[in-house]
Amino acid sequence: MIPVISFVGYSNSGKTTVLTQVVRELKSRGYRIAVIKHDAHGFDIDVPGKDTAKHAEAGADIVCISSANKLAYIEARQAEIPLDEVIHRIQDVDVIFTEGYKRENKPKVEVFRLAAGQPPLGPSPDLLATISDTPLYPDVRHFCPEQISLLADFLEVSFLQVNKDMSDNE
Numbered sequence: 001m002i003p004v005i006s007f008v009g010y011s012n013s014g015k016t017t018v019l020t021q022v023v024r025e026l027k028s029r030g031y032r033i034a035v036i037k038h039d040a041h042g043f044d045i046d047v048p049g050k051d052t053a054k055h056a057e058a059g060a061d062i063v064c065i066s067s068a069n070k071l072a073y074i075e076a077r078q079a080e081i082p083l084d085e086v087i088h089r090i091q092d093v094d095v096i097f098t099e100g101y102k103r104e105n106k107p108k109v110e111v112f113r114l115a116a117g118q119p120p121l122g123p124s125p126d127l128l129a130t131i132s133d134t135p136l137y138p139d140v141r142h143f144c145p146e147q148i149s150l151l152a153d154f155l156e157v158s159f160l161q162v163n164k165d166m167s168d169n170e
Helices: 015-028 051-057 083-088 148-168
Strands: 004-008 033-037 062-066 071-075 095-099 108-112 127-132 141-143
Touching: 004 015, 015 033, 015 095, 015 108, 015 148, 033 083, 051 062, 051 071, 095 148, 127 148, 141 148
Parallel strands: 004 095, 004 108, 033 095, 108 127, 127 141
Antiparallel strands: 062 071
16 A cells, blocks of 8 residues: 655645655655645646637546656546545555645644744644754654655655565565
């Protein structure tokens, strides 16, 4: 089973910055990584006037575009699908990171910055660690923002090597 780790925090806490740094660090170590970004406001990735947009405008429920080095899958939905269903569609990676999904029951890393002006989310049973400019919770592992490689070490030892060892034995 592919491990799933959620990077959570309020808007402008630095989740994207931290997660992209963790992805770069783990990619440099040879891992294959998927990222699922939650967008509570809706989004649009198709370019008006392009063929895929025309197919969607014509009524296609699913539009895919494929090339030698990329595949995009766009599905029109009436409601958001559960995170576990999105996860189930992902294969051939060593880890799945999510950005957001703070209410899901997945292992979490909370990202927090005092300057963002929001309070911390608060401790939860799923909280693995925090990465912030100040320690937040006494019983939760804390990393400073400049300690990305130490956070990557922690995730690697806690999830990736364990998962790799299990898949090697199958």
